[in-house]
Every structure is written in structure tokens, then in C-alpha cells.
Amino acid sequence: MKDFVPVNEPLLDGNEKQYLTECIDTGWISSEGPFVTRLEEEFAARVGRKHGVAVCNGTAALECAIAALAIPAGSEVILPTFTIISCASAILRAGAIPVVVDCDPVSWNMRADQIEERITPRTKAIMVVHIYGLPVDLDPILGLASARGLKIIEDSAELHGASYHGKPCGSFGDISAFSFYPNKHVTAGEGGIVVTNDDALAERCRSLRNLCFQAGKRFVHEELGWNWRMSNLQAAVAVAQLERLDEFTARKKQMGRLYRELLGGVPGIEFQPERTPFAENINWVFGLVLDSSIPFDAVEAMRRLAGLNVQTRPFFWPMHEQPVLRRMGLFAGESHPAAERLARRGFYLPSGMALTAAQIDRVTAAVRQVLP
């Protein structure tokens, strides 16, 4: 059996070790350490925002962002059904109601016209989620939000280094969130960050992530917060990774080019577009969708690839088909065919930062072998 190709392997051969050693040597390992502030400042500057608030993961970043907006209980927040559970759970934990839209069958992203159809007098915000490396077409959504007085929470968890009309993803929401999980273009092991230009929102995020301790009376609380703090160790790794974001983004674009080139002529498979009139795909992950000519689904394709030692991951399962959310009485009778098709027919190939051209060759040969 040929060498195993993992679905993700990060690259940690920059300054990560040196910065971690600095943490150990100085004793600064908690969230009070200097790498946390450095990460917040450098990351915010990188995405053109005034403030960055580092937290312990991307899910916490979304929860913190929406909690800071203080949306009234029972408000509706529109999000794509084709996303990770973190988006719906953040909305629910903020006391709001998730309202989902289908995605575009070609871009796999949510569209403004789908959002517009679901706006009601109770809608207070739109959670825009960029999927798998291709930015959402933001201008029509931002126009809609401003015309209807809706807040934008931008989930840019997967889109480090991407831009829309030349402006960084993460700079469009009233408040935006990123993840630093190891499959992201910048990792901290575990981590996330909230970015915003709004002084009050940033201050509120800082308080919420740190148990709402008060400056004067530390252990007297007016509000309940969370412990969402990021350690200096995590921030040290993220700072070293951020130094290489341009190189990492170029690497992943090259990965996408190679996959598209080597799989381009294979019948029965679809990919997310490499570019749109407004953005370039940064290929957070490289996904495939089996069209109706393939007589089996993603589960079977993934099983066959696993047999050839190629690790893959399924696509997101839509929010409107989540048992836990259906049991809450949400999304009764809803059907969103584009997302349902992606969930059943889509999966992604090895896409980590350390992936080599030789591994891509091997993966694409395996894909050709398992397809009829």
C-alpha cells in the first residue's frame, strides 16, 4: 500500500519553535503574555480593522461576536444552511433564531436574493459565511443589510488571506470572526479572533471573553461572561504563522491550480470556481462534487479513496437537516436542494499546507482509479 496522504498537515517550520521557547523561557504562557497583544494588533492590521480580540477557537469567536451585538432575544438571524454547526449554535446561544437559506449550486455560497426572501420584521442580522475558500458576493448583501438596517456578522473562519474586490475578507462585517484550527491558513493549534472597527463592540468582546471581570472590582460581576481566552503559547504559534500568510496563500492557490489541472478532464466531477469577477479562490480545502452520472455518493467515493490510503472529509451537513436543530422545532418542512446535494455528493481531498505536488499526483491518480 502506498504512503498515507492525510487530509491535513500544517507547516510549522517558521518561527513557531523560537516564539514558543520565548514563552517558556520568560514564563509567559497565559493569556496575559505579549504574543496575544501582538497577534491581535498584527492580525487586525492585516485585515484592515482597528481591533482584534483573540479567543480560544473560531466557534468562540462567532459566539463572542454575536453576543457583543446584543441582538434582542427572539430576533431572527439569517445564515446559510450549508455551513458548520458553530454558526447555528452561536445564534441560538445568543437567544436568537437561526433562519437558513440555500446556497448557490455553482459557488456553494449564499446569495443576496435568497437572503432577501427570508427577511421578516424580526430579522436583525445576517451571518455571512464564506465557504471553502471562495468569498461570498458581498456587495449585494451589504446593500441589503444597509437598506434594511441589519447587522452583518462575517464568518471568515476559512478565508485567511482572501479578498473581495481587493479588500480583505474579514473587513466587511460589523464584526467578523476567524478560526485558527490547524487546517486554516494561520493556525494556533486551537484559536480564533474577532475583528471590528467599532470601539464599543471590541471592548464588549474583551469583557465577554474574560468572565466580565471589572476593572475596579475584579470579582464583582454585573454580567455573566465566558472564559474564551487564548494562551500566549497559542498566540506565539499564530504570530509565526501570520508572518507567512502571503506565502501560505500562494501555496494553496498553487495546490488548487494543480488539482484543477490534473482532474480537469475527469468526467462526472465538479469543483468550486477558481475565480469569480470579484475574488480568487484561496482553496481553504479542495472539494469535489460527484454529478448525477456517478452511480454512487460521496460516502462510497471516500470509502474507496480510504482503501487507497487517501484521507478525505465529507462536506458540511446542512443545518436544516441537523437532528439536534430539528428536535428544537426549527426548519420544519424546509428543503434546500443545492445544499442537500452538496452534502450527499461532495467531499474534500487532502488540502493541508504541507501537501506536496507528488502527493497531489498520487491523490488525483487515486480519484481517477475509484471513479467509474
Ligand SMILES: Cc1ncc(COP(=O)(O)O)c(C=O)c1O
Ligand atoms: C465556517 C466556519 N465557521 C466556524 C468554524 C469554527 O472554528 P473552530 O473549529 O476554530 O471552532 C469553522 C471551522 O472550521 C468554519 O469552517
